[in-house]
Amino acid sequence: MSNTTHSWAWISRDSPIGPLLLAATEAGLLRVVFHADAETRTRAVAQLRTRFGAGGAGESPEASAWVEEAARQLDSYFEGALKAFTVPLDWSLTGGFHERVLRELATGVRFGATVGYQDLADRVGEPGAARAVGVAMGANPLPVVVPCHRVVESGGGIGGFGGGLETKRALLTLEGLLPEPLF
Template sequence: MPNVQPETLTLDRLETPIGTALLVSDEAGVLRAFNWTDYEAKMRSWVARHYPRAALVDGRSPTRPAFEAYFAGEPAALDRVPWKASGTVFQLRVWEALCSIPAGETLSYRGLAERIGRPSAVRAVGLANGANPVAVVVPCHRVIGTNGSLTGYGGGLSRKKWLLAHEGAQVREALAA
């Protein structure tokens, strides 16, 4: 089946306890990108590169209710958000594996590499994790260092810490500061 590119993408802005989120969805209501307003230029550039024929218009995303429920205290609400990401076969494999980490739990980069059957690909897994265009729904924030440290998050470590606490994950405070 050919990869059909969307003609129109809707950009919605959602106020959250940790900043304004940007939700980009296609005509079918499928999430195509997620980021924060402090990274809007980077996200717009990514959208233009991956969906060059799509018009990006302001509007209300059909994914908004699930995000509102998530930020109101229902971590599992994002499990029902349909998403489609543009990436390599390896990236897509990593992103699918991220979705197997339940809310309230974390996994190390090494553990994620092992989960996809590539135990020696820890760095590549880290790079794929960082390239995730649909963050929060594809929960890259649930990946931590082997020693339990909060390492890397495109939206900033303070957001990562908040998201994990919001979901009920136990994070070692000495390392989370």
């Protein structure tokens, strides 16, 4: 993870789970940030500028196109029409074990399904790494699109979630894995 300058763009987007910040490079979607109020956006954009250089809206037509495509796909997902994201992903904010786990999650756990932490560790050939899978979920730079909300405890518990348990419940409900709240 070097301090290389890349073309990138970002937008803020309202969603049923609160405001999101989406950032992309010319390679694809780079970052999804939950609860992106003004303070959170400022902090996230500053981190991206430190890592990738000035960047920002309008700086790169390719990055702008990917961030807009990601926004369209997320809108469709939240409307219940999209079951699989196809926007290219830029994996440069992760690496090693975390990247292996997140790539397996992105390709191997479909809409409306869940996976346990241990099962995901087994899938990447690290059977003793269930806790490390949890750490990888917490460090996921692309939540929702790389569906860390689909990772649950083997005993049936919902598990943790960096975006908050209410957000996780809302996403699992959207995908038909939890019942609609009664009130």
